[in-house]
Amino acid sequence: MLRFILSRVGQTIAVLFTVSVIIFALMRMIPGDPVLMMLGDDFTQDAYQRLRAQLGFDRSIVTQYLIWIGNILAGDFGDSYLNHERVSRLVFDAFLPTLSLVVASVIVGILIAVPSGLIAAMRKDSAWDYGSMGFAIVVYSMPSFWKGIILIWIGSVYLGWFPAMGYVHPWTDFWPAMWRLALPALTLGTFFSGLVARIIRSSLLEVLDQDYIKAARAKGVRQAALVYKHALSNALIPVVTVIGLQFGALLGGAVLTETVFSIPGMGRLTVSAILNRDYTVVQGTILVGVFAVVGVNLLVDLTYSFLNPKIRVT
Amino acid sequence: MRADIEPVGGGAGAPWRSPAGGDPSGDLGEPVLDVRDLTVQFSSEDGPLRAVDGVNLTVRRGEIVGLVGESGAGKSLTAEAILRLIRCPPGRITGEVWFHGQNLQALPESALARIRGKDIAMIFQNPGASLNPVFRVGDQVLEAMALHLPEPRRALRERVVDILGRVGIPSARMRAEDYPHQFSGGMAQRVMIGMGISCVPSLLIADEPSTALDVTIQAQVLALIRRLARELGVAVLLVSHDLGIISQMCHRVLVMYAGKIVEEASVATVFAAPAHPYTRGLIDCLPRLEGTGPLAAIAGTMPGLRAVPPGCRFHPRCPVAEPRCAEEEPEPRRLGPDQAAACHLLGP
């Protein structure tokens, strides 16, 4: 197990390195002189030369990268072109709402997907099965921004139960926060559940076919325990992996959902930054976002290796 | 025990039921299992398919009865049908399975679950796959007992270690904490046997228990089963495709072909004087130490469920088939105190 952990951590570092290089390259490929843009209105020849030297633009590209990554690791993401605020501050402030949204969505998604996939598998080929899976395909295929708008129309305009936009930190004021998170979490959560339900169903069907289920029944285990104890404990393990793999898609969906519901998260920050050509901010949000995806993947793999006795023991 | 289980020569399936057969020393006990006219059907687009068709068999206390046949003959399904382990629908089981005065087929699922693992135990072909990979082995054996026995779990834990030791697992206390993937095939099968006997069942159904194991391990596992029958008086139904194993282990054997029993006899008789052409063919196929001729084989293959021939199911491959064999299905005929076969050529 230790060897597995070490190898996965090593892989993660390699991927993070590659990602940083890609982001660095992308940023350098943007037309225009970044030093000029960074100075903005404070341009003077002097300041220009100084900043240029400071960032290493007069030296090799490798040195520039090293300076850049060095700053990043020290927490210096640079300053926003627009208002010269610390990008790290901006990104951190935007990170928390996105985090709340994603966590809430995953919870909602799992709450929908597990019973849905379970019923579909237990009553295979019945109306329950087709209905569940049909629902899963539909919610998975619906573009999240459109789904958000529809949900606003139903939940806010028509029913008047939920606010259409806005955000409050759950740790500041719990219930108002939940009320505002309800529709966005439902939007993103149903997308997530569409995928996970299908995987739970096929995983469960595969497990139910296994010899150890038959042997357990021959031991006298009742149907309920057979499914919830023996089958599910095996079937849910690959699902953990899927959650990790889909985290990236979830983050992508968050970008759109935040825009629809005016949540001041990383998605909205990225989009407005790009429209304003505020590239240091774009760089900051993408870095943090992708690092988060990679980090979650690592976490998920480690969790999987813990849950699977074949890897955990010996 | 039920009085009407003793055959008096009449009634459906009577030629098959002969407690007197195969027991010259008379030290086998009363019949524990009495299967009558067991049929397993599956619904399909072409109509119902009978994988097991009207099987009758009995097993007595301390007796090892073999059920032999090629792959696909329906042996495993017969074994599973006894405990209703087959998913119905799409399957459908008819017939009676008498055990300790009850017809298991008539019992509701909850009552049957109380009997499974306690009075009737079953072990399967692939022992490694029969254990749940995410639970510790000791916990799984514990579960088998906790489901049926009233003792508290702490006491049962000690018994788990004891049982594992008795089936020959070294360092049982430590091994009980291990996971199934850490056990070899032979050790896993011992665990399964231990689990099976943990509640002291009257009947053990063993479906190809040694097929997936090395030859040396095979011998150990089979010896273990034989001891259970001899020392504890457990009745054993042993399903196998291997005549060699049958000859070593069983008192009596039933030969199965395409879902039907074609011959039943004591092991001595079946090897000395097989009556049914299929049985004769099977025994001829066994390689012998003496002689160097080519290996014999039975021409053709067993028909699939959808292609069952009319009349006697074996007639297309039978070397001595007559025209009658293609038209009528043969009824079982009693050929002696311990032999019966279903073949037209054996008499009226």
Add this chain to the structure above:
Amino acid sequence: MARPLDADGRPLDPEVLALPAVTSPPAAAVGPASGAGITRWWRRFARNKGAVFGLAVFVAVVAMAVFAGALAPYDPLAQGVGAPLQTPSLAHWAGTDSFGRDMLSRIIYGARIALVVGILAVLLALVVGVTLGLVAGYYGGVVDAVIMRVMDGLFAFPIIILAIAMMAVVGFGVKNLIIAVAVGFIAPFARVTRGDVLAVKEEPYIEAARLVGVGSLAIIFRHVLPNVLAPIIVQGALRVSGAIITEAGLSFLGLGPPPPTPVWGSMIAEGRNFIVMASHVSTLPGVALMVTIVGLNLLGDGLRDTLDPRMRQ
């Protein structure tokens, strides 16, 4: 319960799990479809009602895009053909938007951008990704390691974020939109191709070709490629829906083709302001988008199920 890992022990993308390892010799895997082969395939495909529906949707959307001129009742760019924000009526089946433009015509024309961007982006990603995968898989060693590391890096980006980043670099416009969307799909194609190439590489006929003296490039393109093509085409079909959703998302965010071009994503964004009184401005283009996506997903699933006999349902 084996963890699906690829040859290097890295976890596999679930899409990849759906593909067969190519192990059959060329005749079985490729082979021009004979008449009997096609009808048999079609019958299998037709049994899956969802897939047939998906095919119908696809054909309908293509028809909409191609024959937009004939189908659309009004000029999609013409303002004021009706009173603004009219709900659906006989004159305007899908109502009008805030500029008085006919929604139905705009929705019909919107199919064009969706399909063009979706299909071209996937094609571009396919060409680049498959080439990279072929090279990485066939040559192995350092080349393989470098390419796959870069792919791993690309893979870590959520597609839409990568697309947004690309747009920062290449700028706006339909052509750049296609490139931006394509970038996100290169990595899956590369990975899948590489996996299949690794399997095919060991086949005896490849070694035979090498011994006879066929050059590497020829081997790659004439022997390896045809045998890994079938699952890749299925992958491509499956990804078109993803590409269309990404494009719609980008348009919704304002990064798509500029107004007044009729694009479903931007139409939905425009309609947001009128959600209370004229919801149809947002809802209806979304319905078109959703039906297209659902249809394409079902079609993709159906294709995958029929072209891969080992796929369990």
